[in-house]
Amino acid sequence: MDKKGFSQHISQQYNEELEQIINRVMTMGGLVEQQLETALVALVEGDSESGERVVTSDYRVNAMEVELDEACTHVLARRQPAASDLRLVLAVIKTITDLERIGDEAERVGRMALHLLEEDRRRSPMGEIQSLGEQIKKMLHGALDAFARMDAEQAVKVAQEDIKADAQYDAIVRHLVKYLEDHPKSVPPVLDIMWAARSLERIGDRSRNICEYVVYFVRGKDVRHTSFEQMAAEATGDRR
Amino acid sequence: MDKKGFSQHISQQYNEELEQIINRVMTMGGLVEQQLETALVALVEGDSESGERVVTSDYRVNAMEVELDEACTHVLARRQPAASDLRLVLAVIKTITDLERIGDEAERVGRMALHLLEEDRRRSPMGEIQSLGEQIKKMLHGALDAFARMDAEQAVKVAQEDIKADAQYDAIVRHLVKYLEDHPKSVPPVLDIMWAARSLERIGDRSRNICEYVVYFVRGKDVRHTSFEQMAAEATGDRR
Numbered sequence: 065m066d067k068k069g070f071s072q073h074i075s076q077q078y079n080e081e082l083e084q085i086i087n088r089v090m091t092m093g094g095l096v097e098q099q100l101e102t103a104l105v106a107l108v109e110g111d112s113e114s115g116e117r118v119v120t121s122d123y124r125v126n127a128m129e130v131e132l133d134e135a136c137t138h139v140l141a142r143r144q145p146a147a148s149d150l151r152l153v154l155a156v157i158k159t160i161t162d163l164e165r166i167g168d169e170a171e172r173v174g175r176m177a178l179h180l181l182e183e184d185r186r187r188s189p190m191g192e193i194q195s196l197g198e199q200i201k202k203m204l205h206g207a208l209d210a211f212a213r214m215d216a217e218q219a220v221k222v223a224q225e226d227i228k229a230d231a232q233y234d235a236i237v238r239h240l241v242k243y244l245e246d247h248p249k250s251v252p253p254v255l256d257i258m259w260a261a262r263s264l265e266r267i268g269d270r271s272r273n274i275c276e277y278v279v280y281f282v283r284g285k286d287v288r289h290t291s292f293e294q295m296a297a298e299a300t301g302d303r304r
Numbered sequence: 305m306d307k308k309g310f311s312q313h314i315s316q317q318y319n320e321e322l323e324q325i326i327n328r329v330m331t332m333g334g335l336v337e338q339q340l341e342t343a344l345v346a347l348v349e350g351d352s353e354s355g356e357r358v359v360t361s362d363y364r365v366n367a368m369e370v371e372l373d374e375a376c377t378h379v380l381a382r383r384q385p386a387a388s389d390l391r392l393v394l395a396v397i398k399t400i401t402d403l404e405r406i407g408d409e410a411e412r413v414g415r416m417a418l419h420l421l422e423e424d425r426r427r428s429p430m431g432e433i434q435s436l437g438e439q440i441k442k443m444l445h446g447a448l449d450a451f452a453r454m455d456a457e458q459a460v461k462v463a464q465e466d467i468k469a470d471a472q473y474d475a476i477v478r479h480l481v482k483y484l485e486d487h488p489k490s491v492p493p494v495l496d497i498m499w500a501a502r503s504l505e506r507i508g509d510r511s512r513n514i515c516e517y518v519v520y521f522v523r524g525k526d527v528r529h530t531s532f533e534q535m536a537a538e539a540t541g542d543r544r
Contacts, residue, residue: 123529130529140380141387154377154397161398288369288370289363
């Protein structure tokens with residue numbers, strides 16, 4: 065592993081432990097990305113097999129979170145990390161919480177997809193939902209990529225993509241509200257679609273959280289609850 | 305401090321640091337409870353001043369989270385805690401994340417309340433929403449109490465209250481769906497009420513998370529993603 069930015073240790077084994085943890089986060093991230101992809105196929109294409117698969121696979125994401133949490137606790141207890149190593153372990157602990165919740169949201173999307181009939185799907189703004197889904201997939205992938213390379217500047221770029229995701233989500237809600245006003249008999253399926261869109265928007269928020277942990281690791285600065293401008297200034301080291 | 309269950313240290317200062325952290329979590333918890341209470345007054349009674357207050361006070365909860373996270377990192381770096389002390393610090397790190405998100409949900413409830421007109425409120429199942437709100441307040445208070453006393457058995461009891469909260473939430477959604485079908489012109493306010501109820505339900509989920517961290521601290525066992533029965537067995541030490 066190179067360019068990860070955590071200190072190189074005299075103990076080869078310690079290095080390997082930290083490397084393994086990062087690798088396992090990436091494996092968990094890959095599984096969560098796959099869950100999101102499958103949930104979107106279920107929602108947009110109405111593929112019920114995909115819906116079932118998302119719903120029945122969430123336990124794997126949960127198990128990975130628990131295992132990784134244990135591995136981090138183990139490193140904290142035995143290696144007593146300091147400075148960037150400590151920040152790395154803390155960033156991992158927070159990241160896996162968000163990944164697990166992203167898995168939950170993907171499961172919700174899959175569950176909503178299973179409720180929908182083909183005619184519900186035809187009458188929905190599925191093109192817009194697919195665009196939102198693509199944007200969210202891009203954000204999650206970008207956040208995991210920034211995490212893998214511990215690249216603070218990329219993390220800021222990905223976090224800023226949330227503005228676009230929020231705008232897409234708002235437009236979908238507006239369309240669905242209008243549709244509900246005109247088609248009061250379609251309330252349950254339209255609400256299912258609304259909940260699914262909401263879950264996608266939340267996955268964007270959580271991808272943004274992961275980006276914030278990357279900046280925290282690289283710069284040692286907590287950028288939660290700050291503006292995009294402040295986050296960008298911290299990420300480039302340009303602190304005003 | 306007594307009965308907290310973390311080891312007594314030779315260093316008086318170390319004990320004080322851990323105590324201070326717990327006390328600050330309780331202060332943060334108190335503020336979040338107050339935010340929830342204020343949000344409910346805004347929603348149920350239509351008090352717009354309360355709504356404004358929740359929305360403009362969330363930054364205080366956020367600031368507390370960042371400060372407490374820093375204090376925990378400081379203890380991890382300088383004191384290199386092990387065993388129950390380490391579990392305590394990790395339980396705090398996770399608890400404050402949930403408390404911060406509870407603050408966000410309370411803010412959302414306040415924001416939805418500000419959108420509603422008096423007539424929207426009159427036509428809503430406000431009695432049921434108030435009952436759900438009371439249940440959620442009870443859960444949050446119980447979770448914080450279990451945390452303050454590090455009482456695993458109480459934590460399990462509080463977590464089990466989530467079953468009731470979920471049932472109350474489901475009933476509210478069913479009523480609102482029926483109402484929407486009959487009153488298509490009321491879509492936006494009814495959706496606002498639905499989002500607010502959803503936020504309350506989520507606060508219940510997060511209170512349950514806090515209970516799980518209490519069991520983790522006391523028993524050293526991760527009970528996330530397990531059944532209530534397994535959680536209860538772990539909390540009482542009755543492991544089958």
